[in-house]
Every structure is written in structure tokens, then in C-alpha cells.
Amino acid sequence: MNPDIIKERQNATFDVEKLINILDRGPEKTKRRREIESLIFNDPEFKEENANFLSRSERYDQAIRKSVNMILKLRQYGITDPEEIYYFKSIALRNHNEAMGVHFAMFLPTLYNQCDPQQSRKWLPLAESFQVVGTYAQTELGHGTHLRGLETTATYDPATQEFVINSPTVSSIKWWPGGLGKTSNHAIVLAQLHTQGNCHGLHAFIVPIRNMDTHIPLPGIVVGDIGPKFGFSEVDNGFLKMDNVRIPRDNMLMKYAKVDPDGTYRKPPSAKLTYGTMVFIRSLIVGEAAQALAKSCTIAIRYSAVRHQSEIRPGEPEPQIIDYQTQQYKLFPLLAMTYAFTFVGQYIKETYHRISGDISQGEFSELPELHALSAGLKAFTTWAANGAVEVCRMSCGGHGYSCSSALPDIYVELTPMCTYEGENTVMMLQTARYLLKSYQQAKAGQQLSGSVSYLNDAEQRRVQPQSVAARPTVVDINDLASLVEVYKLRAANLVQLAAKSIQQELQNRKSEADAWNSSATDLVRASDAHCHYVVVKLFTEKLGEINDTAIHSVMSTLALLYALHGIQQNSGDFLLAGLLRGTQVLQISVRIKDLLSQLRPNAVALVDSFDIHDNKLNSVLGRYDGNVYENLFEWARSSPLNATEVHESFHKYLKPLRAKL
């Protein structure tokens, strides 16, 4: 064990194990989590070559092997609880993805939710025994977030009682579905349903794409891998072009909408059910953004504790780089963010579970708010985490750029979360639509509840940017409740500004649609402020649940740092709305520096509390024992380019060059 990191752990002011239990939601869960981990770590079949040293084809091969292995082991160990399965997989996958992920996350759930009883009897046994391996083909080359624009067609032919599936244009080629390229033999295809001369919009169809025995693509099908990406190298995201592919009528998923044998279309009863799933997936994404942050902070902070460089005081030994204020200022606010987002992820998931009983009984009253909130928080947290992971990487200097740090891997797996499951800007505008609607309702005298209740009295508070000095200032910058309040007022102010911008544009005779677009940047800012307020509020509320004094103290410091750092980064908003005076903003800068010093002795303990095992972290820089340099050397020596002492290019090019000059 590196002596620096031993010393760091000795200096911690709280009991790490207790904080681990809090993050796990109870000591029993910690115990069970570690049991699951040790199943994987002790199993030789889960040993694997470092993915960074493999070609893409080898990585895909490794991922399929692992997928198959996980299926068998989960059955062998009798793990059936969805949370435990999720955790088991996240450990086995380390910083990478599951090649067959879409089969489990989308294909099977869609069958469960949208098959009629007869279809269930046919397809579920096939899919659960992996005779059928499937994917979910929605996105097309030309269309992502905007579903109505999808071009694939399914035209009903009553003569043969078949649907004829077509990709009528290049832009209609299905594109991106995970597992589509090489793995799946079936796809649930989203297509515009045409029957009896009418188009009835998007519906889901089961389309066989490969021979179940030989795996060779079927006639009319052009399928393949879409090529290398920034990350997700082990996943065969694919394309699918369909040319007059005929499928039986009952390959349309018919639990809700139906097409009769004669071609008569029957509408589904309601469309709101899909809302719930989206909320759930977005809560998972918030949790994953927090997890990516937790990994990144663990790596950067442990490395900063063992790396010595340059000098603070002339003549003294080189200090640990974590003692530089600039390094603390880069990393500690991100550590605070990690805790904040972890709690937010837990909150959304729990709220979803709390109201999911209502949802399944058709009671949707809380859903619109949760839907709007989860859309915004998905965008807010993934954007913030996206930038933060890169700050962590760069805070490790050159070594962060090496794949041995694991930080490049963490980044490329995190960053698409800003795009998938709802592109972030689109998400922010969805939240904004809810905020603006709420604002109008409040203005019309309706009493709002929930996270937007602050809009009830937004109209009374007039925005008076010019009179900053004149306003009474009651904010206590050391009091979290007081800070929650100013975040709330900032959000209210920005919602109001966005509403005014729209009003202004309408007065300039723009249409409502154009007024909305001409105010879109204001709307995004309003949503961002709303989400920021919610995060600060949830973090503050979480403190109330922590009984251990030492942990409560350090968590309060983190929450305060999160809140004050956010104000510092957005000080213009707070000054402009007259919520803070200039002197307070200056005090906040000083206070932040105090908080950095205060957190310094607990920094390593606070990342240890994420309890991310070395085997999962897979980072030389982030090793628990801090023995970085010797292991970097060992890692480098196993690089494939070192398999031979002399690379063939020497004989091919370098040596012959001498004769040519």
C-alpha cells in the first residue's frame, strides 16, 4: 500500500463503512452487493483480457461470450431480482456495455408489454431461450428523437394476410439499434402502418432478419454493423434495410392496436402508458451518470493523493498534487456533484416506484410532473457529468490520456447518454413546456403543487434587475435552506423571463410556434435553473436522513460546496435578479476556498465510500492501494505493440528508406 494513501485514510474524520451503507440504502444491501461482486471476481470464467488491447472484432467476440456467460451464471446463482441482475451485470461489464443489452432492455420488455396472449405464447418461450435474439429498431438514418418523422412502412396486404415492410428511402434505413448488426435474428421494427389506403402512424412489428439456424440474413434484408464509434466498440449497433419483406399479420404486436384479417384498423385505448417506462429509464440514466462520476472522482482523487509534483514551498519536497488549490477546485465540486446526483437518481427511482402502482391502475395525476422533471434531470445530470469526467481526466495530466487510467473508456460510454433516450436539448425544452404551462396556470389563479409550486407567487415578485443594491438581502450563504430559497427564486425569475420573451415575440406578430423557437435559449436556461434548484433541494433534504454526526458534517460541507459553487458559476443570474449582493458573491468565493480546505482531509475517504472495487474500476491510476507507477509499467509492457521487439514496419519502410535517399 502506498504510504500517502494510508495516511489519507488515517486522516478521515468519519467511518467510511457507515457512509457506504448509507449509499447502499442499508448494511444488508452492502453485504449482498459484495456477495454478488465476489461471485464474479472469483469466477475464472469472468476473467478476461483487457479490452483496450483487443481489436474491435475481438471485443465484440469477448462481449458476446460475456453476455452468454452472464445468462448462464445468473441462472446458476439463482439471481432473479431485477436490481440484483442490474448490479450483477454492471460489475461484470466493468466500464463497457452488454452486446446483447437491447434484447433484455427493449426486446423482451416490449414483448411482455405489447403481445396479445396468443403472441406471448409464441414469442416469449423463443426469446427467453435465445432461439430468438432480438433488438428494437426504431431510429433511422434520417430520424431520431422525432418519431413521427420515421419513414419505414408496413403495408397490409389482405390477399395474403401479410404486412409488407419497406425502407422506401436511404434515410429510412434503420440505424443505431444495439445488437442489430451481427447478433440479432429478429427485430421489433417501428413502422408507419398503412391499411385500407390510410396511414395510422407508428406501430411495432416483429421482423425475422436472419435464419434462426444458419444466422444468414433473410431475403429482402440488408443488415450489418454501422462501423466504429467513439465508444461502444463491443456493441454491434446496426443498420437494417428492408425491401418488400413479408411478415404474417400476427407479427404486428396487437395487445393495444389491431389490424383485422380484412385490414380493418382498431385504435389503442390510451398512449400514456409509455410515459412510465421513459421515467424509469431516465432515472437509471441519472444513476449511471452519477456512477460514471463516482468512478472518475475515485480515479482522479486517489491519483492526486499519490502523485507528487512541482512545489508549493521552495526547498520542500514535492507536494501531493491534491494540495494545490487549483486541483481541489477542479475536483471537490465534482465530488459534491457526484453525491448530489447519486441522491437525485435514487429519488427519481423511488418516486417512480411509489407512483407506479397508480400508473398501472390508470391513475396518472403525478406522472406529468415526474415526466417533466425526469426529462430535465436526465439532461442536467448527463451534461454536467459529461464535462466533469473530462475535468477529472485532464486533472490527471498526461496519464489521464492513457487508456490505463480507464477515464477515456468512462467518458466514451457516458457521453452518448446526452443523446440517447431523448436528446438533452429536446429534454430541456420538454421540461420548459411543463414549466411554462405551470406558470400560465399560476398566473390564471390556479394553485400549483409539487416542484413547481414556487411559480404560484412568481407574478408578485417583479424582476427588477437594476435595483440590486436597493433590495433587502436576507440570504445567509452558510445556510442551506436559505440557498435552496435563492435557487428557487432564480428558477422562478428565469421562467418568468422566458415567458416574457415569448410574450414579446407574440407582440412582434410572430406565431406561437415561432415565438417559442425564438425564445428557446431562454427556455433551456429556465429548465436548467429549475433542475439545479431541485438538485440543491434534494441534496439538502437528504441531509435530514443522516444520523451519524461525523457523516452529517462532511455531507453538509459537500452540499454547501455544491450549492455555493453553482452560484459562483452562475453568479450573473443571482446578481441580475437581485437575489445576492456583490459583496455576498465575493464572500462566496472566499467561502468556497475554505470549504476546499475543510474537505481536503476527507477527500480520499469520500471516494472510498463509493466502494468501487478495483476489478470494476479497471484503472491503474485509481487503484485502491495507490501503487500507480509500477502497475503502469506492467500494464504498458503487455501492450500488443510490445509482443515483438522489432515491429515489421522497420523492415518494410524505415530500413529501405536509407537506400532511397
Add this chain to the structure above:
Amino acid sequence: MNPDIIKERQNATFDVEKLINILDRGPEKTKRRREIESLIFNDPEFKEENANFLSRSERYDQAIRKSVNMILKLRQYGITDPEEIYYFKSIALRNHNEAMGVHFAMFLPTLYNQCDPQQSRKWLPLAESFQVVGTYAQTELGHGTHLRGLETTATYDPATQEFVINSPTVSSIKWWPGGLGKTSNHAIVLAQLHTQGNCHGLHAFIVPIRNMDTHIPLPGIVVGDIGPKFGFSEVDNGFLKMDNVRIPRDNMLMKYAKVDPDGTYRKPPSAKLTYGTMVFIRSLIVGEAAQALAKSCTIAIRYSAVRHQSEIRPGEPEPQIIDYQTQQYKLFPLLAMTYAFTFVGQYIKETYHRISGDISQGEFSELPELHALSAGLKAFTTWAANGAVEVCRMSCGGHGYSCSSALPDIYVELTPMCTYEGENTVMMLQTARYLLKSYQQAKAGQQLSGSVSYLNDAEQRRVQPQSVAARPTVVDINDLASLVEVYKLRAANLVQLAAKSIQQELQNRKSEADAWNSSATDLVRASDAHCHYVVVKLFTEKLGEINDTAIHSVMSTLALLYALHGIQQNSGDFLLAGLLRGTQVLQISVRIKDLLSQLRPNAVALVDSFDIHDNKLNSVLGRYDGNVYENLFEWARSSPLNATEVHESFHKYLKPLRAKL
């Protein structure tokens, strides 16, 4: 040609070719640049497989082949002007690096600069004929920016008149030099010189590492590739461990410092000469950051012009995504930034050339300022570009994540610029040291000149954050000269705040060193504001050189957008210092939206003006003809994973799974 992009070009209000000439610094240069391009594009020997489809070993092989090819072709074409060579290589390399880059950029120049006449006669012919291929081994596992901490030793043995080179610890292993792993047979090794029982600090030694004939590593040498990285996959960044490696006395580079045969050490006359080289390299980096931005904006803006998605006005066809205000708000400020940084890069390079005559004659008076400025601007521009490239990538939605966009490549090649040639935070603190020294000089009554002259009267202007409303406001937010002035005052204010923080810490009885560290975040902010001011000023001054009215108009709009967007992002600073009133900040938000609309018709023409040929850009999304979808499909089909219809993993894992369940 895609009809959307034809329409965009028809709508432009200025002559693209004229702006290309301005950026090239004259029509003759444009002509010559295109001649060089066509040499490469028409040469079948420069045709190559898409690097994204190759393994790392294949990429390295391809890069060595290309390096050798460039050597031969440059001689064949008689290209000898350094600028032309630089350009030739940047075209041939596309978005990647030169495997033998360090031989040309560091090894040869060090020989030219630091060999005595006898050494020159021996080594230059060998290195120029590539008998000797070399690298520059400075950085160690444990030490990067802080050179004094390097641990490698060179101990003189007068008995044999040799130096004995050692890597005494794991952390002293040389790490990162490009071309060290597999390519080079010699390295210039930076080591602590010990002779006659004394250590004389870092000196440079030529160490043979591989047999010149067989390329096999020599005894005592452990050398290899450091393994995969985020990018630079075609470069064999290497490690080098030396165990009692003996080299002749005259392998120490002896132009300045010397060791006599008996071991007597002779000091060099001066150390300032290296300053100039650093300034030059940093000016190149600013230019490369601008070039990475130019590529990214070209891709994102062209794609945004041909991509249609969702709806602004219900019932109408899907709009080009460039018509969304949020998309414009993401991209147009970055377009403005690209022009700003391009001009800044040109300015530093020209200033360096202007004073380099003085430098070579030992006249250094302008150098400290230029050195401080280039350090800060290197950090300021690479950080900004780093974030900006990712914004461009994500603005392309999912397709930006595909390697076919080229944006992942551009990012991973750009991002290490934040770390190499001086880590950015360290750079900012170097600039801050110059600013603080200047501030103290001004306070002591000295009259400053150059970019810091604004500090002359900083003391008179007291910082009065609370009295925002009371101050007279003379800023015209539509007048660039007026905006340059407020950027200047903001910088002065932040320098003053940093100085006050240090003073405060000293009063709290901290040492000077600790006071500096406790104010480091303030110091970085001050440097950042200083650089921001310089960039706005240089962009504004550049406008004076543009005679074409149409181009002057659009460039003025860009400069205004750059300035106002910077104020919006940092509005707290301007409000806090009483430089702007709240109403003005609100007006700026509205004005920015106007500027976005104003720039909209010229967006494609403004990226066309960077004149980056498709062959160089290597991006499907950024194609000049806008034919994105059909070419994405073609690109994907050539992915190596599509070489066979059925991947072997089906037979190895997926099919056998069925039997196991």
C-alpha cells in the same frame, strides 16, 4: 449536390473566395496551398485505408509508411519552406499524427541547436539520412511539467571517459516520448548530470537505444510502447528504462554546457534562449486549436443545414436543424470563436517572428510579455476549443458519435494539447505571475506598456461591487471598442482581486508561497480574463484590416457575437465590477438572439471559407456536397465487422447457448 446546401450557398451575402484569401493572408498563398493539396490528393501513394477500420498495429504501420512517403515526396517536389512543409504534412496526415513527428520537431532541432561543431559533423548527416531516427526523452513516469524533479541520472566516469545513464527508480522511467516505443534507434535523454561528486542539473545526452542495423534494443535498455491511449493511436509513445548504459563523453550535447575529459563541469552562458522556442510552439498550438475548431464547425454546420428534424411550425415540413435557435446558439458562438482564435494564432506567430531577430541577438525585452501571453493564450484557446469540439459533436446527435463524423478523431487529437507543452493550469498561473508582477510594478509607480498597460491605473479605480446601480454606465453594447474596454476593466478588476487575496493571506500570517497557493483559483480567473480581453481586442483590431465591405460586415457581426457571448457567460464578473447594469445584461441576451438570426444566412459560407477539402476533413457528415445519408451507408458497409455475414461468435457462443438452457 444536396439542394439544401446549394440554397445555403446562394443565400450568402459575401464572396467566399475573398474571405479564403484573407484567412490565407493573400490570394497567392491560397493558390500555393491548393497546389500543395492537389499534389497529395492526386498521388496514389497517399491513398490509404480509413484508419478507423484498422487495428493499432496496422495504424502504426500505416503511419510509418506515410512518414517515409512524406520524406520522399517532399524531396521529390522540392518543398523546403518550413511553412509549406508544415502545411504539406497537415494535409497528408488528415486528422491524425505523424509517427516520426518527434524526430522532426524535437530531435533534429535539438541537434541543430545544442551540438558543438564536431558533434554536428557526426550526428547531423546520420539524422538527416535517417540512419539515426531519434526522439526526445524528457518526461518520466513520475514527472512532467516540473523539470527539476526528473530523476534520470548521467554520472561521469573519468576512468573510461563515459557517462553512465541510469533510471534509478520506477518513477524515473522515461514515458510518453513520441516515436520512442518502436520507431527510434536513438534518444536525446534529459538527465541530471553528476560529475566530480556534484549534481549540475538537467542536461541532454544522445543515447543509442537500438542496434542501427537490426533495430534490436541494446544491452541495458528496456524500451517499448506505453499502450493504447484516447487518441494518437498511430504514434508509438514509449517508455525507456536504462540500466548502467554507458555512452561516450561526447554524446553529451556540448554547445553550451561542457564536461571536460577529467570531469570538470563548465556552465552554459545563458538559459533564456529556450523561451523563444516555447513561444513558437505555443503559437502553433493556438493555430491548431483554431484548426480543430474550424473542422468541427464545418462538420456541424454543414450537417445542420442538410439534417431535417422535428417541427417548428406544426404541419409544415421538418425544418433544417440549423433553423432551431438552440442549434444556432450552440454553433454560431463557436464559429465566432474559430475566427477569433485563427487571428490570435496568426498574431502570436507574427509577433514571434517580428522579435525573433532581437532574440537571436540576445535582446529579450519584449520576450517576457510574449512568453506570458503565449502561455495563457495556449491554455485559454485549447480549453475553449476542447469544450467546443464536443459541443459540435453532440450537436450532430447520434451521428456525431460515429467515427464517420470524424469528430471523435478531432477531439482525441485536440484534447492532449491542454496537457502537453505546458499543462494549462500551470500555464495560466505563469501568466498570472506576470500579471501580478506587472500589477505590483504599476502600484510602485512604474509605467507599464504592452498588453498589461491597463494595470497602470487599476489602483485608482476602486472595486465597488455593491454600488452597481450608482455607477455611470457608458458602455455601448453594440460598439466593439466599448466592449474591448469593459473586457479590459474586468481583467483589471480580477487581477486586483487576486492581488488582494494574496495580501489578505499574507496578513493571516501565511508565507508568500502559501498565500500564492491559497489564491491560485483567483489567479487563474485573472489570467483567463486577461486572455479573454486580448482575444476580443485582437479580433476587433483585425476588422480594421478588412476592406471588403460585405466581409467586414459579417466579420463585425461575428466579433460582436464573440464579445457579447463571452459577457453573457461571465455576466457575474461584469455586474460585480459595476461595469454593466442589469438592464444591459438583459439587452445583451436579446441582442445575441438577433445576431444569431443575422448570421444564419451566412453560416455555411462562413465554414466554406475555412476551405477544408473533403479529403482532409475525412468526415461523412461534413461533406461539401451535403450528401450525408448515402455516404454514411456506404461507409458503414465497409466496416470490417461486415467482412463476413455471420460473425464467428454465433457459432462459438450464441448457438451453443440454446443447448445449455
